[in-house]
Amino acid sequence: MNSIGEDCNELKKQYDACFNSWFSEGFLKGQTDDSGCAPIFRVYQECVKRAMREQKIELREVGSEYCTGSEYDNANHSGGKTQPKPKS
């Protein structure tokens, strides 16, 4: 799958491989420390953020907090509205 930034494809591939490995072998087995992929993630992020700036993709509409659509949950259960702010 391609990245939004053409020159980020290789970095994305490396990050995805690292993440998939940590996710299935680590995270799902109780290891919540995700620092193993942090270095490649950082480099990949810089590339993607740069591509987003170049393409003028802004996230103002969605805000910086993770959102799971809790505004639609009023009728149902209490969705947790407060989510941690994502690390940039």
Added chain:
Amino acid sequence: MVVAASTCRTETVFDYSWMNVVIAYWNRYPNPSSAHVLTEDTIQREVRDGKLFSRRLLSKTNPVPKWGARFYNNVPVKIVEDSVLDPVKKTFTTFTRNLGMTKIMKVDEIVIYTEQKDGSTLAVRRAYISSQVFGFSRAIRAFGIERFKANGNKASNGFNYVLRRMFPDSLVGGGHHQHAVTTTSSAGELAVATTTVSTTNGNHNNPGTLKSAAKVGYEFFKSHASKIAQLFSVKN
């Protein structure tokens, strides 16, 4: 300003364990049903309180034909997906919404994946669709919310394709099945007013203009709503 909205709810059962489903989720693209998905990126991710929070950016091609091009910019649509994954409770919630083109159609989708008693995975999908184009809700009623439902009812072929490939020996039941439980409520037009579909003379008091704009809006959505909904949805 006219805002028309409708909702749609579908349930899908994947005959794979919740763990396999969430592992496959991050690998669902590309797949044979995802030709319109152009790019996929993780733009934020962290673990907090043992849960995985992710934000991803997807872009999809815009299938609307050339004649409709005067109503919008013909660029790929960007979709932002936030998700929370709880490995202890085995719940995974995704929330997707499109950036841009929101006046034409805004599609917010929430999908919650949970483990069932028999080991399979239930995905409950709620879509909230709204549009500021006059004639939208009329078009929906014309071919029925069935079309949106059909898009949801259509087997999650793409995702299942990936699941089959990644976990060929791991079917919990005998394949996936899907039953639609839709509680759709078409809110309809809230007020009759101007339309955001631009017309050549821009005189909104002219009933002829409104009528022709409404007709355009209606025709536009009648033929393309299911395609547009699919565009904005990351169902496959």
